[in-house]
Amino acid sequence: MIDKLEVGKRINNLRNNLNYSQAELAEKLAVSTQAVSKWETGASLPDVEILLNISWICNTSINAILEGDNFFDENINIDRDLFHLNKFLICPKCKKQMKLNIQKNDTLIYECDNNHQYYVVDGVVDFRTREIPGEQWSLSYRNYEEYLHEQYWPCNPNYNRGINQSEVIWEKISELRPRVILDIACGTGQGIKHQIKRINWPVTIIMVDLSHRILKWNKIFYSTEWKNPYVEMIYLACDGANLPILSESVDLVFSYSGYESMQAKMFDGFREANRVLKNEKHTIYNKSVIESFESKNSKKWMNLLLSSVNEEEKVWWKCEFIDIERWLNICTTSGFLENKSIQIYGELPAPDCDTFPFENEMAQWMAEYIFISKKLRA
DSSP: OOOHHHHHHHHHHHHHHTTOOHHHHHHHHTSOHHHHHHHHTTSOOOOHHHHHHHHHHTTOOHHHHHHOOOOOOTTSOOOTHHHHGGGTBBOTTTOOBOEEEEOGGGOEEEEOTTOOEEEEETTEEEOOOOOOTTOOHHHHOOSHHHHHHHHHSOOOGGGGSSSOHHHHHHHHHHHHOOSEEEETTOTTOTTHHHHHTTOOSOEEEEEEESOHHHHHHHHHHHHTTTOOTTEEEEEEESOTTSOOBOTTOEEEEEESSHHHHTGGGHHHHHHHHHHHEEEEEEEEEEEEEOSOTTOHHHHHHHHHHHTTSOHHHHHHHHHHOOOHHHHHHHHHHTTEEEEEEEEEEOOOOOOSSSSOOOSSSTTTTSEEEEEEEEEOOO
């Protein structure tokens, strides 16, 4: 519940910091002086469009105005979004809650009661994780120009078959209107960026990935070329299988091939998503599946793929081969007791040869589904 009186006090403080009278602020917002007076006395709240304008004029965030978690000395050069993390960031080692501290030379760190420290580097909270083989973004995109090329490069046409999955995802997100979204194993944000463009309510999006470098470039991209003023962005370079996030603090966990990219830690990441979600909230994600273990087409594809990889990769791929029935069982045992699946496209026809045809994106032959899984305490 939003406290109107507290919101009014914050608006009053922001106005006074700018040395505006109520009439001057009203003029800038194209509202009456009486409207400003009602906000400041707690008689009413500004609507979302006006809140957005106040946030721009006062150089703050909508969440800061409504929830009061980001107010600090304006002379300190700190991304305001970082203060939002004080509410739910925990230490990945000891699970104690962490707070933002400022050291000498304005160095920013998050620190827990056990003195575990993690630095904010280039606007990203760095938990010192390392990329894994097959997902080494820093080697793929060595500079921001290469990163931008990826952001605007057309995707593999095999992923464009079937129905428009961005529309399917948006339909559910716009229905739920979550306030805090976690994008797990986000990479360059190829899935969430299409949703960011359309969001028209106050949202905090937490981008999580192993790669600090990619998150650093994400921060530049989503604060300039792809900026939405309704959306606050936070960046955590951490392990999605051991999230530094308080239990039951997130409204929606989003994954665009993120769970799969975690490879051997996929199921751990899925369980972590359940842990950080509030009860009766959702994870929305795409997932590659095989149509049937008995299908001639599926068997041909699986055999071709396994013949093209080494023994270690075979072990991982055999775990990755999942049909709908098995995946729904995994959802249930992970605490997602209500699940909906929407087919985006089916498997590609297997080739009439004995050689696997793809060197990269080796799951592109598989069927693709969007899953909407709801956390329910048993």
